[in-house]
Amino acid sequence: MRTAIFRERRLPTFDLCAIVLLAIAVVFTVARLPHLIREMQLRGADNLGDFNFYYYAFTVAAQHHLDAWLMYDPDHLLAFLQQAGIRELGVHSFYSYPPQFAVLFSWLSLLDMSGAKIVWASMSIVFLVMGIGLVTRLAYRGDRKSVYVLLVAVALLGRPLLNELYWGQSNALLLFLLAGTFYLVERGRRYEAGVLLGIAIVLKLTPVGIAGLLLLRREWRTVISACLTALVVSAVTAAIIGGNVILHYFASDLPRLHAQLLLVQDGLAPFNSSVRGALAALSASLGFSLPERALAAVSVMFAAAVCLFSAYLVTRRQADTRLDYALATTTILVASPVLESVHLVITVIPLLILLGTTFEAPHTMPLSVFGQRGEAVLMVVAIVLIGLSPRFVTYTVAILVLYALCAGRYFGTPIASSVNGARSTRSRQSEATAHAMRL
Numbered sequence: 037m038r039t040a041i042f043r044e045r046r047l048p049t050f051d052l053c054a055i056v057l058l059a060i061a062v063v064f065t066v067a068r069l070p071h072l073i074r075e076m077q078l079r080g081a082d083n084l085g086d087f088n089f090y091y092y093a094f095t096v097a098a099q100h101h102l103d104a105w106l107m108y109d110p111d112h113l114l115a116f117l118q119q120a121g122i123r124e125l126g127v128h129s130f131y132s133y134p135p136q137f138a139v140l141f142s143w144l145s146l147l148d149m150s151g152a153k154i155v156w157a158s159m160s161i162v163f164l165v166m167g168i169g170l171v172t173r174l175a176y177r178g179d180r181k182s183v184y185v186l187l188v189a190v191a192l193l194g195r196p197l198l199n200e201l202y203w204g205q206s207n208a209l210l211l212f213l214l215a216g217t218f219y220l221v222e223r224g225r226r227y228e229a230g231v232l233l234g235i236a237i238v239l240k241l242t243p244v245g246i247a248g249l250l251l252l253r254r255e256w257r258t259v260i261s262a263c264l265t266a267l268v269v270s271a272v273t274a275a276i277i278g279g280n281v282i283l284h285y286f287a288s289d290l291p292r293l294h295a296q297l298l299l300v301q302d303g304l305a306p307f308n309s310s311v312r313g314a315l316a317a318l319s320a321s322l323g324f325s326l327p328e329r330a331l332a333a334v335s336v337m338f339a340a341a342v343c344l345f346s347a348y349l350v351t352r353r354q355a356d357t358r359l360d361y362a363l364a365t366t367t368i369l370v371a372s373p374v375l376e377s378v379h380l381v382i383t384v385i386p387l388l389i390l391l392g393t394t395f396e397a398p399h400t401m402p403l404s405v406f407g408q409r410g411e412a413v414l415m416v417v418a419i420v421l422i423g424l425s426p427r428f429v430t431y432t433v434a435i436l437v438l439y440a441l442c443a444g445r446y447f448g449t450p451i452a453s454s455v456n457g458a459r460s461t462r463s464r465q466s467e468a469t470a471h472a473m474r475l
């Protein structure tokens with residue numbers, strides 16, 4: 037009886053806290069917008085900087101498909117951007133995505149660059165809203181509306197969302213595709229989930245790790261559907277611009293562009309917030325530089341260890357499959373050799389899943405090996421770090437903390453077990469009460 041009264045008293049307080057947090061998130065977002073808009077206006081043609089490279093590739097795919105190899109030619113790209121009035125050119129000026137990405141969005145080249153930017157920014161906002169909505173529905177299965185308010189607030193607090201819109205990046209699309217994949221798998225619509233995953237793989241490559249997760253879970257229909265979708269998209273791309281462009285991209289262009297990306301700001305954090313970038317930044321701050329070979333070796337070994345450990349955790353068969361989605365999403369970030377701030381857009385998935393599943397379980401049983409308080413502290417650390425602009429290695433710390441939180445759930449009390457235990461306890465209490473009343 038005391039527990040019931042205590043929870044009844046706590047509910048309004050929690051609801052109020054959730055509403056206040058959402059209000060803070062909205063105020064922070066609105067407060068940042070004027071500054072970002074002013075900067076974009078001052079930059080002129082350079083605004084949405086990364087989209088400028090996309091637009092060049094879209095134009096090549098649509099208007100010069102017989103010479104599609106030009107999308108990876110730095111001289112032609114620089115000449116195109118200079119003619120468009122772009123001034124911020126340098127070692128970072130290149131298009132690094134697969135040819136399939138350029139072909140899929142080549143219709144944007146029918147618009148001038150300014151019009152295409154407006155459409156792209158609008159699409160990104162829609163993808164962000166839909167992605168956050170899907171993850172929120174996936175992360176929490178209860179009936180307390182205040183929890184949904186809290187989850188949306190945490191998602192909006194993330195600084196990477198604004199960076200995504202500012203730079204005209206494509207991670208909003210990735211968030212939507214991954215969130216849609218996980219949501220559909222949970223709803224039993226595995227073939228449709230595979231279509232979204234297949235598109236994500238041909239556009240960004242890194243979601244291959246998600247397919248590996250599904251293989252470990254024997255989600256055959258989803259994986260087969262993803263493979264077929266990727267093959268169809270690649271075949272259409274090859275029919276339009278030639279298969280040799282795709283082969284040359286993987287054999288030559290991708291390694292060259294990856295090496296060039298590591299030269300941007302010397303590959304140091306906070307621009308590159310991967311473990312590799314953090315080590316390089318830490319060594320530079322101490323007055324020495326680690327050899328390139330040493331950084332590469334550490335990066336590869338760390339990524340391999342993380343992927344193997346994640347595979348081991350997935351094979352443990354956590355009672356709640358949503359934790360596998362959180363772990364897999366975090367794994368592809370932690371294992372990446374290059375991690376820019378915009379890439380952290382997809383941290384919405386593990387953050388909301390960890391939070392949402394926490395509110396589904398009873399407060400008396402720990403879900404994580406870190407315990408309730410330990411997990412709460414680490415969660416706050418991750419949310420705060422991701423909510424602020426990157427400084428030094430802060431985003432690296434945030435990602436590692438997030439990975440630790442995901443891994444910790446596999447060694448704690450399974451959510452399904454704790455919920456079932458709570459339900460059986462309530463059933464026994466109800467039976468005892470009814471028996472006492474009969475007496």
